[in-house]
Amino acid sequence: xxxxxxxxxxxxxxxxxxxxxxxxxxxxxxxxxxxxxxxxxxxxxxxxxxxxxxxxxxxxxxxxxxxxxxxxxxxxxxxxxxxxxxxxxxxxxxxxxxxxxxxxxxxxxxxxxxxxxxxxxxxxxxxxxxxxxxxxxxxxxxxxxxxxxxxxxxxxxxxxxxxxxxx
Numbered sequence: 001x002x003x004x005x006x007x008x009x010x011x012x013x014x015x016x017x018x019x020x021x022x023x024x025x026x027x028x029x030x031x032x033x034x035x036x037x038x039x040x041x042x043x044x045x046x047x048x049x050x051x052x053x054x055x056x057x058x059x060x061x062x063x064x065x066x067x068x069x070x071x072x073x074x075x076x077x078x079x080x081x082x083x084x085x086x087x088x089x090x091x092x093x094x095x096x097x098x099x100x101x102x103x104x105x106x107x108x109x110x111x112x113x114x115x116x117x118x119x120x121x122x123x124x125x126x127x128x129x130x131x132x133x134x135x136x137x138x139x140x141x142x143x144x145x146x147x148x149x150x151x152x153x154x155x156x157x158x159x160x161x162x163x164x165x166x167x
Contacts, residue, residue, distance in 0.1 A: 001033045004136030007152065009054030009071045011144040013159065016078050024078060026159040027122045028054075034131055035157065039164040043120070060118070087113050092121075103165060121165040128157040 013026040029043065030036045031053065047057065047067045055068040058077040062069030069077070091106045105121050133155035137143035145152065 001030075001035070001131045001133050001151075001155075001157075003053045004134035004150065005052075005071075006054045007133055007135055007145040007148075007155070008137060008143060009056070010158065012071050012074055013056070016074060020078065020082060023082060027124050027161050028157070028159040029161045035128065035160050037161060037163065040161075043164060087111070088117070090119070119166060122161045123163040123165060125160045125162050126158040128160045129154065131155070131157060133157070 010028065013028075016024045017026055029040050031040060047060065052070070054071050056062075056071060056074055057067050057069065058074065058081050060067055061077060061081065063073040063077060087110055089108050091108075093104045095102045101123060103121065103123070105119070107117075107119055109117075132151035132153045135145045135148060135150040135152050137145040138147060138150040140146055148155075
């Protein structure tokens with residue numbers, strides 16, 4: 001909520017999800033705000049840390065040898081990843097009953113991958129409100145955040161990581 005560049009990152013992520021439905025799934029790990037989870041720090045350390053926010057990776061790949069990279073690279077990294085023949089398929093089934101969420105994850109490989117493979121499972125929530133969002137693009141006409149205010153009082157946060165279910 002404090003990072004005024006994050007609305008632009010969220011807009012870019014949303015555009016990727018719309019461009020590649022059922023192939024791109026985003027997850028927003030917040031830092032230093034009310035939506036940060038305890039697992040965030042060790043996960044960021046595992047992924048190699050980051051120089052700024054919003055930072056992101058596509059299949060744990062960033063640009064220039066980094067794992068977490070600048071939002072300006074997300075489109076090209078996604079295009080490269082989706083052009084490759086997948087070595088793995090993941091099936092996720094989830095159900096909600098009251099306040100209980102049950103998740104089953106199955107990963108299958110075409111052949112032995114020959115590399116170290118890691119799977120991270122997140123629980124994400126869309127439609128989170130009540131956390132005003134800083135907006136450095138309030139006066140930038142090309143931005144989706146143009147003239148929405150700084151902060152954007154009624155900002156809706158999507159893809160908010162609420163829990164990491166795997167190690």
